[in-house]
Amino acid sequence: MAVLWLLEKLNYQLNRTVRLMVDAPTADSQENAADAFLQGGASLRNAPGPYFGSYGGRWMPESLIAALDEVEDTFEKAKADPEFLAQLKDLNKNYSGRPSLLTEAKRFSQHAGGARIFLKREDLNHTGSHKINNVLGQALLAKRMGKTRVIAETGAGQHGVASATAAALLGLECVVYMGAEDCRRQALNVARMQLLGATVVPVTNGSQTLKDAINDALRDWVSNVDNTHYLLGTAAGAHPFPAMVRFFHEVIGEEARAQILEQTGKLPDAVCACIGGGSNAIGIFHSFLDDASVKIYGFEAGGDGVETGRHAAAITLGRPGVLHGARSYLMQDEDGQTIESHSISAGLDYPSVGPEHSYLADIGRVTYEPITDTEAMDAFRLLCRTEGIIPAIESSHALAGAIKVGKQLTQGKENPADTIIIVNLSGRGDKDVETAAAWFDMLDEDGNVKGTTLSTRKPKGPAERSNLEISTDEAGKDQN
Amino acid sequence: MTEQMTSKSAAAIDRAKAQGRAALIGYLPAGYPDVQSSIDAGIAMARNGADLIEIGIPYSDPVMDGAVIQAATTEAIANGFRVSSVFDVVAGITAATDAAVLVMTYWNPVMRMGVDEFSRRLAEAGGAGLITPDLIPDEAAEWFAASDKYGLDRVFLVAPSSTPERLAMTVEASRGFVYAVSIMGVTGARQSVSSAAEKVVADTHAAGAERVCVGLGVSTADHVREIAAYADGVIVGTALVAAIRDGGVDAVAQLTKNLSAGLGRATAQA
Numbered sequence: 071m072a073v074l075w076l077l078e079k080l081n082y083q084l085n086r087t088v089r090l091m092v093d094a095p096t097a098d099s100q101e102n103a104a105d106a107f108l109q110g111g112a113s114l115r116n117a118p119g120p121y122f123g124s125y126g127g128r129w130m131p132e133s134l135i136a137a138l139d140e141v142e143d144t145f146e147k148a149k150a151d152p153e154f155l156a157q158l159k160d161l162n163k164n165y166s167g168r169p170s171l172l173t174e175a176k177r178f179s180q181h182a183g184g185a186r187i188f189l190k191r192e193d194l195n196h197t198g199s200h201k202i203n204n205v206l207g208q209a210l211l212a213k214r215m216g217k218t219r220v221i222a223e224t225g226a227g228q229h230g231v232a233s234a235t236a237a238a239l240l241g242l243e244c245v246v247y248m249g250a251e252d253c254r255r256q257a258l259n260v261a262r263m264q265l266l267g268a269t270v271v272p273v274t275n276g277s278q279t280l281k282d283a284i285n286d287a288l289r290d291w292v293s294n295v296d297n298t299h300y301l302l303g304t305a306a307g308a309h310p311f312p313a314m315v316r317f318f319h320e321v322i323g324e325e326a327r328a329q330i331l332e333q334t335g336k337l338p339d340a341v342c343a344c345i346g347g348g349s350n351a352i353g354i355f356h357s358f359l360d361d362a363s364v365k366i367y368g369f370e371a372g373g374d375g376v377e378t379g380r381h382a383a384a385i386t387l388g389r390p391g392v393l394h395g396a397r398s399y400l401m402q403d404e405d406g407q408t409i410e411s412h413s414i415s416a417g418l419d420y421p422s423v424g425p426e427h428s429y430l431a432d433i434g435r436v437t438y439e440p441i442t443d444t445e446a447m448d449a450f451r452l453l454c455r456t457e458g459i460i461p462a463i464e465s466s467h468a469l470a471g472a473i474k475v476g477k478q479l480t481q482g483k484e485n486p487a488d489t490i491i492i493v494n495l496s497g498r499g500d501k502d503v504e505t506a507a508a509w510f511d512m513l514d515e516d517g518n519v520k521g522t523t524l525s526t527r528k529p530k531g532p533a534e535r536s537n538l539e540i541s542t543d544e545a546g547k548d549q550n
Numbered sequence: 551m552t553e554q555m556t557s558k559s560a561a562a563i564d565r566a567k568a569q570g571r572a573a574l575i576g577y578l579p580a581g582y583p584d585v586q587s588s589i590d591a592g593i594a595m596a597r598n599g600a601d602l603i604e605i606g607i608p609y610s611d612p613v614m615d616g617a618v619i620q621a622a623t624t625e626a627i628a629n630g631f632r633v634s635s636v637f638d639v640v641a642g643i644t645a646a647t648d649a650a651v652l653v654m655t656y657w658n659p660v661m662r663m664g665v666d667e668f669s670r671r672l673a674e675a676g677g678a679g680l681i682t683p684d685l686i687p688d689e690a691a692e693w694f695a696a697s698d699k700y701g702l703d704r705v706f707l708v709a710p711s712s713t714p715e716r717l718a719m720t721v722e723a724s725r726g727f728v729y730a731v732s733i734m735g736v737t738g739a740r741q742s743v744s745s746a747a748e749k750v751v752a753d754t755h756a757a758g759a760e761r762v763c764v765g766l767g768v769s770t771a772d773h774v775r776e777i778a779a780y781a782d783g784v785i786v787g788t789a790l791v792a793a794i795r796d797g798g799v800d801a802v803a804q805l806t807k808n809l810s811a812g813l814g815r816a817t818a819q820a
Contacts, residue, residue, distance in 0.1 A: 127688075127689050129684055129685065129686075129689055130686065131613070131707065131709075132686055132706070132707045132712060132720065133614075133731055133734055134711075135686060135711070136711040136712065136716075137711070139713075276610065281611065282611075285612075292734060292735060295711065295734060391658045392661060392684075393611060393658065394613075400658075402658065402662060404662065405633040405659055405663075406609075406658040406660070407609065407627065407659070408611055408658075
C-alpha cells in the first residue's frame with residue numbers, strides 16, 4: 071500500500087508538471103497562468119468547443135458523427151432563437167420552479183471557520199437536482215430534430231429520473247441505461263423512473279456503474295440514431311455535449327451571481343461544487359470564471375482516500391486520455407485501460423471528467439481537490455443537523471470542501487464573516503437515505519431501520535394495498 | 551487515397567483481385583483465450599483462405615462491439631492480457647504466413663503508449679497498419695505523422711450515415727482500404743446483410759476509394775458471396791470469435807474455409 075501511495079503521489083506530481091509544460095500558457099505557476107489569462111482580457115466564458123485547450127474533441131465512431139453534427143446544428147440554431155429560449159425559460163420557471171433559492175446556512179457556517187456559507191438550492195428543483203435544467207433543454211432539442219425516443223445513462227438515478235420526467239412531459243419514449251450495481255444502490259430511483267413511464271435497462275457489463283451505462287447507451291444510439299436522441303447527462307462526451315450541457319446549466323451561476331450581489335452587495339470569495347462529470351459545477355462556475363477575485367473549487371470523489379487507489383478523483387490522479395468521445399483527465403492503467411472508480415456517491419462514480427474542467431485545472435483557474443467518503447458523510451450529517459436540509463451525497467462533497475475552504479480563507483482574519491462562500495447544493499438526499507442509514511449504523515442485520523420492526527399488528531392485506539396500484543393506461547405502457 | 555508508399559493491405563487485396571475474387575479479412579481479439587492461441591488461430595485463418603488478418607486489442611470500453619466480442623475481450627483482460635502482447639501476435643502470424651496483419655484498436659491504448667512508439671513497434675512486428683473504430687480523420691494528426699513515418703496503413707471507417715463530404719475526406723485520409731460499416735449498429739452476427747452496405751460501397755468508390763471492404767454482421771458464406779459481388783473485401787469478426795470460443799483453433803480453420811468458399815468467381819483451391 072505504501073508503495074502504491076508513493077507511486078500515486080509521484081504520478082500526481084508528474085501530472086502537475088507535465089500539465090504546466092504542455093497545456094498552460096507560459097507562466098511560472100498555475101495561479102499566475104490564470105491571472106495572466108484574466109488580466110489579458112481574454113474571457114473564459116462561453117467556450118464554444120469542440121476543444122478546451124487540448125481537451126474535448128470528437129473521439130467517436132464515424133457512424134455517430136452525422137448525429138453529433140445534427141445535434142450541434144440544432145443547438146446552435148436554438149440558442150439564437152428567441153422562441154426556443156422563451157420556451158426553456160417558461161419551463162424553468164413554471165415547471166422546474168426556478169429561480170432556485172440562495173439560502174444562507176448560518177449554523178453550518180460556524181463549522182467553516184465562520185465564513186458566511188450560502189447554498190444554491192438546486193435540491194429544490196422539480197425532480198430534486200440540477201439535472202432537470204439540462205434534460206428540459208435537450209428534450210426540447212430532440213423534439214426540434216423530430217426524434218420520438220430519448221435514451222439516457224444514469225449513475226445515482228437523478229439524471230435518469232430527470233430524463234424520464236422530461237420525456238413524459240414532452241411525450242417522448244424514454245429508455246434509461248443504469249449499471250446493475252447502481253440499480254441496487256438506488257432502487258428507489260429505478261421505481262421512480264418506471265412510474266414515469268421509462269424503461270430502465272440494468273447494465274451488467276464491466277464495473278456495472280455509470281461508465282458502462284454510457285457504453286450501452288452509445289451502442290443503443292448508434293443502432294437507433296434515426297429516431298433517437300442521446301440525452302447525455304453531464305458536461306462530458308463528444309462535441310457538442312460539453313458546451314451544450316454547460317449552456318443549459320449556466321442558469322445556476324447566473325442566478326447565484328445576481329442573488330449573492332443582492333443579498334450581500336458583493337461577489338463571493340469562493341464558489342464550491344462537487345465534480346463527477348462536472349455539469350452542476352460548470353453550470354455554477356461559468357458566471358464567475360471571469361471574476362478574478364472569486365476563487366473556484368471543484369471537489370472530486372476521494373472514495374476511501376486517494377492513497378488507497380479506491381476513488382474517483384480523475385483530475386487529481388488521472389492523466390489525459392480519451393473516453394466516451396472526449397479527451398480529458400482519465401483514470402487509466404499503464405495500458406490505457408479505464409480503471410474502475412469508487413465512491414459512496416453513485417453520481418460521482420465516474421473515472422473521467424468533462425473536458426472543460428481539465429482545461430480549467432491546467433490553466434489554474436479552478437482548484438480541484440478530493441474529498442473522501444468519510445469527509446462527505448460528516449458534512450452530510452452536519453448539514454442535516456444544522457440547517458434541516460438533507461443533501462445529496464454528491465453535494466455533500468462540495469459541503470465538505472467548503473468547510474475546508476472556509477477555514478482556510480478565514481485564517482488570521484479579524485472578521486471571518488467578511489468571507490463569503492457559495493456552495494452549489496446540486497441535489498437533495500432523499501435518494502440517499504438508505505446509503506446514509508447504513509453508513510451511520512442505523513440498520514439492523516436484516517437491513518431494516520433499527521426500531522421499526524416492533525409493531526405487533528398484522529400487516530395490511532393485498533385488498534387494502536391494491537388501492538395504491540396505478541391504473542391508468544399511460545403508466546403501464548412502456549413496461550414489459 | 552494516399553498511395554505514395556507501399557501498402558501491405560492494398561497488396562493483399564490486389565492479390566485476391568488478380569485471382570478474380572474479393573479478399574477475406576478475419577478478425578480475432580489478441581489474447582483470447584491466450585496469446586499463443588491468437589497466434590495459432592491467426593495462422594489458421596491465413597492458411598484457410600483469409601487474405602488479411604485483423605487482430606483486435608481488448609479494451610475496457612469497446613463501444614462499437616456487441617455482446618460476443620465484448621465477452622471475449624473482457625475475458626482476455628481478466629486473464630491478464632497486456633497491450634504490448636499484440637506485437638507478439640502480429641509478429642507470430644507474419645512470420646508464418648503471407649497474410650497482411652492489421653491491428654484493430656480503440657484509440658486510448660495507442661495514446662497511452664504514445665502514438666509514435668506504438669507505430670514503431672507495430673511496424674517492427676511486421677504489422678500492416680491500424681483499423682481505428684473510434685478515431686476519425688479529424689482527430690488523427692498524430693496518427694497521420696506516425697503512419698507516414700513507419701509506412702503503416704490507416705484504415706478509417708465510413709458508415710451509412712456518412713455525408714458525401716465526410717466520405718471524400720475519409721477516403722482521402724485512408725491508406726490500404728476503407729472499412730465500410732454495413733449497418734448502423736455494433737458488431738455481431740445478423741440474419742442478413744443490410745441493403746445499406748451496397749450503397750455505402752458504391753458511394754465510397756465514387757468518392758475515389760480504390761479498395762472498400764465491408765464489415766459488421768457478416769457471418770456466413772452466403773453473406774460473403776453477397777458482399778463479394780460488389781466490395782473489394784469482406785470482413786468477418788463475431789462468427790470467428792464464437793468459433794474460437796466454442797471449438798478452438800480447429801473451428802476457426804473450418805469456418806474460414808467455409809467463408810472463403812463464398813468469395814467469388816474463381817475461388818482459390820489452394
